[in-house]
Amino acid sequence: MIPVSNGVLLISEPFLKDPNFTRSVILLCEHQQEGSFGLVINRLLPLELSQLVDDLPMADFPVYYGGPVQKDTLHILHRSPDLIQGSHPLQKNLYWGGDFETICELIKTNRLSQEDIRFYLGYSGWGEGMLENEIKENTWVTGESHEALIFHPHPESCWKDALSQLGDPYRQMADYPIDPQLN
DSSP, X not given: OOOOOTTEEEEEOTTOOOTTTTTOEEEEEEEEXXXXXXXXXXXXXXXXXXXXXXXXXXXXXXXXXXXXXXXXXXXXXXXXXXXXXXXXXXXXXXXXXXXXXXXXXXXXXXXXXXXXXXXXXXEEEEETTHHHHHHHTTSEEEEEOOHHHHTOSOHHHHHHHHHHTTOTTHHHHTTSOSSGGGO
16 A cells, blocks of 8 residues: 555445445545545546536537535546646646636647546545545555556446556455445
């Protein structure tokens, strides 16, 4: 397990029953003593950006569930800091946020593709000490984030792939059923 910090992945344990976080992978965007903020990266919503932003009627960019907090807010992860000002670096070639007007203009002029940016509704948040307690209770295991997981082409496989990258015994846990009593 790696220490909790900005840019780290939180990977849910296999039997987590909370429907907001079952088999989820969260990219931790901000971790401070006062609390933490992250985005669930592996839960695709049945929405496209054009359904949320009137000014982008042709934007067929997928939208992801970022978490159960403030589900009326839109958050962004991208790998285009040279084009999008106001971004916060999370790791090499991965940025959070940025100027939304610029993002809209880049989409309209086809200078930003679905491979470069992801959109999330809502976020996942923890108050002071809450995340640390959940990690102690084995709700989450931490892992290194990398572009292949953040921009995974098959979000439904991201949890299993994130857990497997940690090696044994996590690789084995990735194959556990959601409810072992039904096995």
